[in-house]
Amino acid sequence: MDKIGLIAGSSRFPINVAIAARKRGVSVYAVALKEETHPELEAAVDKICWISIGELGKAVDFLKENHIKRAVMAGKVRLSHIYSKSVKPDGYLKNLLTKAVDKRGDTLLMAVANFLDKIGVRLLDCALFLKDDIVKKGALTKIRPTKEQLADIEFAKPIVKAVAQLRIGQTIVVKDKAVLAVEAMEGTDEAIRRGSCIAGEGAVIVKMSSPKHDMRFDIPLIGPSTIKTMIQVNAKTLALEAGRTLLIDKEELIKLADAADICVVGI
Amino acid sequence: MDKIGLIAGSSRFPINVAIAARKRGVSVYAVALKEETHPELEAAVDKICWISIGELGKAVDFLKENHIKRAVMAGKVRLSHIYSKSVKPDGYLKNLLTKAVDKRGDTLLMAVANFLDKIGVRLLDCALFLKDDIVKKGALTKIRPTKEQLADIEFAKPIVKAVAQLRIGQTIVVKDKAVLAVEAMEGTDEAIRRGSCIAGEGAVIVKMSSPKHDMRFDIPLIGPSTIKTMIQVNAKTLALEAGRTLLIDKEELIKLADAADICVVGI
Structure with a gap:
């Protein structure tokens, strides 16, 4: 080519x-x-x-x-x-x-x-040249999820998968096993803000794509701006689907998250 | 009793x-x-x-x-x-x-x-004493849904049913067959505002309960305040599940909707 x-x-x-x-x-x-x-x-x-x-x-x-x-x-x-x-x-x-x-x-x-x-x-495939920036399983940051956060992630997984399969959005915000916000057209950062506004501190954000997702476009992606939003609203946990989420400006993103004690984990 | x-x-x-x-x-x-x-x-x-x-x-x-x-x-x-x-x-x-x-x-x-x-x-059953205020099929207001609005309602029905069955929320906002907002914990009026903010005029709001909904509590309900929200944001169509949605202050609600050329329809 x-x-x-x-x-x-x-x-x-x-x-x-x-x-x-x-x-x-x-x-x-x-x-x-x-x-x-x-x-x-x-x-x-x-x-x-x-x-x-x-x-x-x-x-x-x-x-x-x-x-x-x-x-x-x-x-x-x-x-x-x-x-x-x-x-x-x-x-x-x-x-x-x-x-x-x-x-x-x-x-x-x-x-x-x-x-x-x-x-x-x-x-x-839109990630063709960026294979190194695809999320792998496990914590990407120094901070790992707590037992409670892992339980919230497990609670959220089938729900966000179903929401993605309905082609509504790819992100939900949960806390204590309750769904605080579901992303539709307003975008990820807005959904994070809304959910965190209800949760106070410690919202858990879970992002996954539909099982039928066409990897040629609209791959789930996270950049430093999402971490900045999380810092603003005191959200501490971001779980991303391994193998199917792309990190934009990966080094900067992880540095920002580590400095703010935010956990980013591939699931 | x-x-x-x-x-x-x-x-x-x-x-x-x-x-x-x-x-x-x-x-x-x-x-x-x-x-x-x-x-x-x-x-x-x-x-x-x-x-x-x-x-x-x-x-x-x-x-x-x-x-x-x-x-x-x-x-x-x-x-x-x-x-x-x-x-x-x-x-x-x-x-x-x-x-x-x-x-x-x-x-x-x-x-x-x-x-x-x-x-x-x-x-x-929480509607035990209010059977007359349960929504019936068909338009409750003078204005009936247009062909385009009916198409949006049909598009929305399986999606809102699935969202309700996932126990996320009971309301979605659509326009031109796109999902603009999904209600989670923030409540119906907030979801209507968010969806309408993207749609501009003419958002279509569809409310349905889970097939497994326990009618003893949390029956989907709509009161005049929802119509007031719709007026504020120029939303014109509200579709409610017949037999399973309760109208609060029904006469006032319909009067408000009629005065604002809003269509409320039982589906």
Whole structure:
């Protein structure tokens, strides 16, 4: 593989993908979203095309012009954009939204993947270049979970799996074997804040993906910002599904967690 | 039945139970919670015993002294009290909390029911005196759901049933076949606000109970305050499970909804 497309959403995830790919000698051609993508991506890639979320056609032209046959999709795109009046979908995107059976995140991502496939671009596992940053089993931090926290994690596992399988969200917040918050479209950090606001200190956060999760996109991921949210609200335990969760800026994340006596554990 | 106990939580629900029971010639002996119960309950019952949430023993004494054999439990008790430092559980309540396998709402309510049973008080269906206020199938308001809203309700039904069966919560907020918010411990109105904040206008709210729901307590209920929340955030559609949802202050609720062009429908 000498070059790859990168469909870039928010956070440092696409930047990390670009850096890792270029380290392996692969050229990176990025489609970046004005509403989402970090401007620093520009310096990390070989070529970049900035589009607004509505402008799918422009992305198609860029990928075709540069003869891109394989691509990785990295970083979130807030689904709430589809309710925003400032986003003007072009003909391609309108067609894609009209054909979608519902507007769940994974339905729309799959629609984008199928669309790319039709124009000759195959989407690959988004963690392809970042295998070292996938969570492994066991504690990643100095602090390990207590017996009580482990009991809360065991309580939460089947619930968060079911919630993920219903394609609602991938995170729940528990304490003392009660479900305090379930993530839907508002995002992980907001769910952590809500649950911790009820729990006071010591909420336990558990993140898992659906058993049917398509690893080409929307892989569960955690970055330093989640640890910062946990610090703000005094949450102490973060359990992540091993083998299926990606850490963004892993070293910084673990350093932050260790400094705040937060336990991050792969389950 | 010449007399009944009433374990009273928040809202006007226990007041409506007391009024309806006394209309049928049944005397009402209420255990009221200082942290939850509306002071107006006092005028609507024959005898009242005000306790703090921690003082289960006081409630036992009151029920025994008045020879209460049957009781109804009406109105919410915020589960978050168990995390509050101001609540001091007495020996009875400590014992009950220690024995409970988890701290889900229905686990604790069942534990209270079993506890009452042991002291000779049988808990009855909480809607016993309010059968006319149970939601029936079809629109309760002048406005009926549109084709799009009906499609969103159909989309939501299996999801909210599954969420209820997981004993997370009974309400979800959807729009254009996407799940915007799932209720956990924060309560219905907060979930409606959160979902509507993402959806802008026109969120669809669907409330259903678990198939295994114990109708003695925590029956899904909607009062005028939920309609007021919907008005604030421009939500227009409220779908409620027929036969299993109770309307509090039904006439006022429907009047409010009609005045705001809100559709309330039994499904």
